[in-house]
Amino acid sequence: MSANLERSAIPAAEPAGPGRAPRRSAIAIPVGGGKGGVGKTFLVANLATALAKAGYRVVAADADLEGANLHTCLGVPDPGPSLADFVAGRADNVRELLVDTPIPNLRILAATHGSFGAPQPGQADRVRLMRQLRDLDADFVLLDLGAGTHPAVIDYFMIGEAGIVVITPEPTSLENAYAFLRAAFYRRLQLAMLSHSVRDVVALAMDERNERGIRTPLDLLREVRALDPAEGARFVETMRAFRPRLVVNEARTAEDVKLGFSVRSVCRKFFGIEAEYLGYVNHDEAARRSVRSRRPVVETHPRSDAAIYIERVARKLVAGLGGADPPAGDAP
Amino acid sequence: MKPLFEQDHYEVLEIPRDAGPDGIERAYRLILSTYAEDSLATYSMVRGADSAAIRERVETAYRVLSDAQARRSYDSSLGGGRPAPAGEFEETPEIAVEARRAHSGPFDDLDEAGEYDGARLRRARLRRGLDFEEIAVRTKVNSSYLAFLEEERFADLPPRVYVRGFVMAFAACLGLDSTVVAASYMRRYDAERPRQRRRFSRGT
Numbered sequence: 001m002s003a004n005l006e007r008s009a010i011p012a013a014e015p016a017g018p019g020r021a022p023r024r025s026a027i028a029i030p031v032g033g034g035k036g037g038v039g040k041t042f043l044v045a046n047l048a049t050a051l052a053k054a055g056y057r058v059v060a061a062d063a064d065l066e067g068a069n070l071h072t073c074l075g076v077p078d079p080g081p082s083l084a085d086f087v088a089g090r091a092d093n094v095r096e097l098l099v100d101t102p103i104p105n106l107r108i109l110a111a112t113h114g115s116f117g118a119p120q121p122g123q124a125d126r127v128r129l130m131r132q133l134r135d136l137d138a139d140f141v142l143l144d145l146g147a148g149t150h151p152a153v154i155d156y157f158m159i160g161e162a163g164i165v166v167i168t169p170e171p172t173s174l175e176n177a178y179a180f181l182r183a184a185f186y187r188r189l190q191l192a193m194l195s196h197s198v199r200d201v202v203a204l205a206m207d208e209r210n211e212r213g214i215r216t217p218l219d220l221l222r223e224v225r226a227l228d229p230a231e232g233a234r235f236v237e238t239m240r241a242f243r244p245r246l247v248v249n250e251a252r253t254a255e256d257v258k259l260g261f262s263v264r265s266v267c268r269k270f271f272g273i274e275a276e277y278l279g280y281v282n283h284d285e286a287a288r289r290s291v292r293s294r295r296p297v298v299e300t301h302p303r304s305d306a307a308i309y310i311e312r313v314a315r316k317l318v319a320g321l322g323g324a325d326p327p328a329g330d331a332p
Numbered sequence: 333m334k335p336l337f338e339q340d341h342y343e344v345l346e347i348p349r350d351a352g353p354d355g356i357e358r359a360y361r362l363i364l365s366t367y368a369e370d371s372l373a374t375y376s377m378v379r380g381a382d383s384a385a386i387r388e389r390v391e392t393a394y395r396v397l398s399d400a401q402a403r404r405s406y407d408s409s410l411g412g413g414r415p416a417p418a419g420e421f422e423e424t425p426e427i428a429v430e431a432r433r434a435h436s437g438p439f440d441d442l443d444e445a446g447e448y449d450g451a452r453l454r455r456a457r458l459r460r461g462l463d464f465e466e467i468a469v470r471t472k473v474n475s476s477y478l479a480f481l482e483e484e485r486f487a488d489l490p491p492r493v494y495v496r497g498f499v500m501a502f503a504a505c506l507g508l509d510s511t512v513v514a515a516s517y518m519r520r521y522d523a524e525r526p527r528q529r530r531r532f533s534r535g536t
Contacts, residue, residue, distance in 0.1 A: 174377070175375060258362065262374075
């Protein structure tokens with residue numbers, strides 16, 4: 001899978017240089033979506049389990065220090081070591097904080113026992129954390145993000161270009177998902193632009209009610225091109241490299257299933273970015289029951305619709321990351 | 333990557349050039365439902381006017397591409413690898429800038445040497461089939477100010493700094509190099525503006 005490594009690195013946040021380690025690193029997959037309750041944690045727990053069952057070495061990391069749940073969904077009621085130890089400076093490297101789960105090949109970095117005083121790591125610690133996560137000895141690191149569009153959340157979405165946005169077929173979810181994509185996109189741009197005046201314009205555009213009337217990335221691109229054609233070219237490159245992946249959760253109707261294609265079209269026409277529709281997960285009682293039993297549904301009800309659709313999403317995700325075959329020979 | 337009004341029928345429907353009738357039909361239905369008035373997918377992201385503009389473009393694209401004969405003649409008008417239909421939008425902005433730099437290649441009247449005056453802005457706008465309302469929506473510049481720009485009624489426009497901003501936005505909306513257009517237009521403005529003030533103040 002070494003061909004995938006270059007792809008998972010973020011040119012903007014971490015420019016290639018002499019300091020970059022040549023050895024293989026994990027493919028990091030942040031899972032966000034802006035809104036709470038859309039199933040981010042459920043999806044991370046189940047995708048991680050599906051990948052582990054396929055033979056990959058997987059780490060599921062909980063980045064939601066203020067609403068840690070992932071350990072519960074993975075059947076680890078009291079993980080002990082946690083990301084909070086890294087934030088508080090009790091651990092230097094998150095490598096020391098991984099805990100085994102009941103599922104072979106799957107370890108967890110929990111986010112329990114956060115400090116109420118200073119729950120989130122500062123920016124420098126976040127950068128360090130992301131580097132350490134990519135350096136973990138694993139094939140995949142799935143990252144469960146909290147709700148909202150705070151920089152502490154958005155920055156984690158920059159860890160890899162395979163980021164997943166989870167949506168449910170509700171206006172509230174769409175609203176927050178677009179706000180999330182917008183924030184992630186502008187943050188990425190800000191990191192990619194070199195000139196101060198262009199970065200200022202990007203910062204201006206991040207305010208939705210900016211007086212220049214910049215509403216979409218295409219509006220912004222026009223402004224950037226006018227200021228500096230070289231930055232305009234970098235802008236286009238950044239747009240091309242940003243390929244968020246979409247998963248529709250809690251789908252009940254054919255319309256719900258089509259929602260992913262529609263959101264892809266909106267991303268294309270209004271953000272100028274190519275999103276990939278990874279697939280959907282049916283609304284399924286089995287999923288609810290699995291959460292209650294504190295185990296992933298792909299373990300408890302492997303023949304349920306939810307489990308089957310999650311495995312399909314996992315296959316599509318792996319295929320999209322360079323077509324690597326699952327080592328356990330799980331044919332699609 | 334291109335704004336809607338620069339996209340050809342295939343780009344509007346988000347299909348490859350060799351899409352078959354089934355693919356065209358599916359894409360048409362999907363986009364129409366995506367940008368329907370009460371669509372969930374556009375909630376909070378796309379304004380009603382923008383959705384309506386897309387529906388209109390999609391209808392046109394579908395009408396042409398679903399008719400074999402109309403599609404053939406449309407395809408030949410696209411030419412080899414040109415991104416947009418002839419007569420609607422000849423050059424992408426990058427190409428226009430490159431062409432101006434190189435002083436070679438096929439110029440249309442937009443890239444000929446010379447100043448950008450009101451009449452030229454008007455020609456550029458009409459070539460793209462845009463009315464003031466559409467440009468006003470996109471640029472947030474009042475449509476009567478856009479008309480004053482074309483008619484060079486400088487005395488009826490707000491102070492200079494605003495005029496420059498309007499020209500930049502107008503030019504960018506037409507896919508022109510806004511810096512070049514604004515510099516040229518403002519030279520004209522600076523020469524003409526004092527004369528107009530005298531003329532109009534004499535009248536009042």
